[in-house]
Amino acid sequence: MSDANKELAVLLAQLPDAELAAVVEQATDGRAGLAALHAVAASVAATVGHAPQAIDVTPDTQLTAARPLPETPGAFGQVGGGPAVSGTVVPPAGMPVTGDIGGYSDSGVPTFESVRDKVEQRYGTARGMGELDQQTPVGRSVEEQWDARAKAARERLEKIRKSVHGNDTE
Structure with a gap:
């Protein structure tokens, strides 16, 4: 490394991160062999010392007014079709009915x-x-x-x- 390069390296080392990234971005602009370094320097120069940019994530299609729900399908067995099931347990026919199911009382206490x-x-x-x-x-x-x-x-x-x-x- 020549003396001029050493002096330049010392001067660059004294720059703040944002300014150094801007210098590297300008020095590598238009050089095909340093395109990757240019891209990194540009992204660092844009983010150092600044708040991250907010990215718009809204969908391209706009939602219209409330759409009606599709009708419940008949006997196709699709989701949402068929009769609603209640949350109560019904024992099979011939099985004695007691309040204790599975060794626990209705309040959850083991029998x-x-x-x-x-x-x-x-x-x-x-x-x-x-x-x-x-x-x-x-x-x-x-x-x-x-x-x-x-x-x-x-x-x-x-x-x-x-x-x-x-x-x-x-």
């Missing part, structure tokens, strides 16, 4: 029966898992270890009792 059923189901699942665990090799070894520790604890307790009773007689 005693539904809570009991859930507890019994969880208890049964836990008990079944325990039985399955005992049938695996790992489960059997854990049970054998438990039994061995219990036997060792009983023997140790018996030894302590004998030593205590032996000291009482003397």
Whole structure:
């Protein structure tokens, strides 16, 4: 880089962003090889220090007065056609009608029966898992270890009792 280019670079570096972008825009105007740089400099010069421009997004077609709604189609099954459905649940014929639907009362509180059923189901699942665990090799070894520790604890307790009773007689 020559001394003149260095001096020019120092002077350009001292300019505010908006002025530097304007200088680059003017310097690249009409140069086909620097068209991309010119476009960027022009957009930066337009936006730096200014509020963003509001873009008009109104539709090209103007809405006329209120249009009438199309008539409801007959039996074509299109959206908006057919009878309106109410929001109430109707149980099938032959099913007993109670206020408790799905284990909840009308106010949303779980019923005693539904809570009991859930507890019994969880208890049964836990008990079944325990039985399955005992049938695996790992489960059997854990049970054998438990039994061995219990036997060792009983023997140790018996030894302590004998030593205590032996000291009482003397």
